[in-house]
Amino acid sequence: MRIGVLTGGGDCPGLNAVLRAVVRTAEKQYGSDVVGFRNGWRGLLDDDAMPLDRPMVHNLLTRGGTILGSARVAPEKIRDGLGRMREVLDAHGVDVLVPIGGEGTLTAAAWLSSEGVPVVGVPKTIDNDIDGTDLTFGFDTAVSIATDMIDRLHTTAESHQRVLLVEVMGRHAGWIALNSGMAAGAHLMITPEEPFDIEEVCELVTARFERGHRHVIGVISEGATPKPGTMPLRDGGLDEFGHRRFTGVAQQLGEELERRTGKEVRTTVLGHVQRGGTPTSFDRVLATRFGLHATIAAHEGHVGQMVALHGTEIALVPLADAVARLKTVPPSRLGETTAFTG
Ligand SMILES: Nc1ncnc2c1ncn2[C@@H]1O[C@H](COP(=O)(O)OP(=O)(O)O)[C@@H](O)[C@H]1O
Ligand SMILES: O=P(O)(O)OC[C@H]1O[C@](O)(COP(=O)(O)O)[C@@H](O)[C@@H]1O
Numbered sequence: 452m453r454i455g456v457l458t459g460g461g462d463c464p465g466l467n468a469v470l471r472a473v474v475r476t477a478e479k480q481y482g483s484d485v486v487g488f489r490n491g492w493r494g495l496l497d498d499d500a501m502p503l504d505r506p507m508v509h510n511l512l513t514r515g516g517t518i519l520g521s522a523r524v525a526p527e528k529i530r531d532g533l534g535r536m537r538e539v540l541d542a543h544g545v546d547v548l549v550p551i552g553g554e555g556t557l558t559a560a561a562w563l564s565s566e567g568v569p570v571v572g573v574p575k576t577i578d579n580d581i582d583g584t585d586l587t588f589g590f591d592t593a594v595s596i597a598t599d600m601i602d603r604l605h606t607t608a609e610s611h612q613r614v615l616l617v618e619v620m621g622r623h624a625g626w627i628a629l630n631s632g633m634a635a636g637a638h639l640m641i642t643p644e645e646p647f648d649i650e651e652v653c654e655l656v657t658a659r660f661e662r663g664h665r666h667v668i669g670v671i672s673e674g675a676t677p678k679p680g681t682m683p684l685r686d687g688g689l690d691e692f693g694h695r696r697f698t699g700v701a702q703q704l705g706e707e708l709e710r711r712t713g714k715e716v717r718t719t720v721l722g723h724v725q726r727g728g729t730p731t732s733f734d735r736v737l738a739t740r741f742g743l744h745a746t747i748a749a750h751e752g753h754v755g756q757m758v759a760l761h762g763t764e765i766a767l768v769p770l771a772d773a774v775a776r777l778k779t780v781p782p783s784r785l786g787e788t789t790a791f792t793g
């Protein structure tokens with residue numbers, strides 16, 4: 452059998468570990484081989500392929516990013532390119548395609564599957580917002596990096612009696628803000644799931660200083676928004692792929708907070724540092740198990756599926772179900788922060 456692989460969407464630590472696991476499992480367990488397509492779906496549309504064998508995946512377990520590269524392609528081009536993608540897959544003798552990606556890549560994968568292309572999906576994203584799996588790899592690494600950064604901000608905030616706002620990634624889901632905020636003892640967490648009220652944020656900050664505390668740490672997802680009519684947030688419009696362009700919610704909240712409370716505010720935007728570098732041991736293992744089980748599923752004919760973590764076991768879920776909705780932070784999880792904030 453020949454397996455085709457590609458990595459789509461934003462990169463994350465662990466993608467290379469999946470590639471290594473797919474190649475090793477295919478070669479060692481099945482005597483199969485693997486071909487990679489460069490730069491996500493673009494590699495399939497442009498016939499940009501590279502053979503992947505065991506020497507090529509040496510030393511990949513710990514390496515961040517993806518040796519295949521990743522890119523975004525307008526969804527219309529994917530839909531118009533079905534015939535072309537079939538031709539390229541046939542030309543390379545690919546029996547099963549294993550796309551590794553987030554909700555966008557996997558939506559395209561689910562659609563290809565519905566068109567009869569044999570596909571086994573692997574979920575990745577630092578945002579952890581893929582439904583049907585308890586976790587995605589990349590998330591643990593991003594949370595670890597963010598936690599380390601927030602730990603460091605506590606001391607400098609205290610020295611200057613400041614409010615420090617940390618903006619973390621999380622377009623639609625606040626998992627990184629929730630977990631890094633909890634791990635680092637933040638006093639305030641704001642996620643995209645619950646629009647924030649500037650009045651409440653001001654009250655929290657004022658009350659904390661009045662109680663004699665010397666600093667406030669707030670963690671804010673990049674996709675957070677204010678409650679309508681409470682404070683303005685600049686509109687950045689949409690990018691060419693239809694994603695909302697962010698305009699810096701933490702900075703804007705900080706300016707408003709400083710104006711209203713008179714407290715000194717500083718803002719740190721963590722950005723792509725959350726996605727760079729080596730994966731944590733947890734993500735290395737999860738990525739490796741996903742790659743292993745995706746390859747097994749491909750050989751056993753379980754196509755149209757996505758590998759998923761259920762508890763401690765790797766399961767298969769229908770791709771169409773996994774992309775039907777995003778896994779956002781439920782109110783019960785946000786409620787768990789109440790005892791620790793303020
Ligand atoms: N609804 C869709 N239909 C077809 N292809 C899509 C769709 N959404 C996304 N894609 C493809 O998947 C790529 C990756 O999606 P994106 O959302 O950028 O990243 P991720 O896979 O990390 O969520 C897009 O550039 C596009 O080529
Ligand atoms: O790398 P880019 O294009 O700036 O994208 C940033 C986005 O990608 C992410 O890091 C990951 O999102 P995806 O997994 O959906 O690609 C988001 O947290 C962030 O909003």
Ligand SMILES: [Mg+2]
Nearest residue numbers: 460553554555
């Ligand atoms: Mg996406």
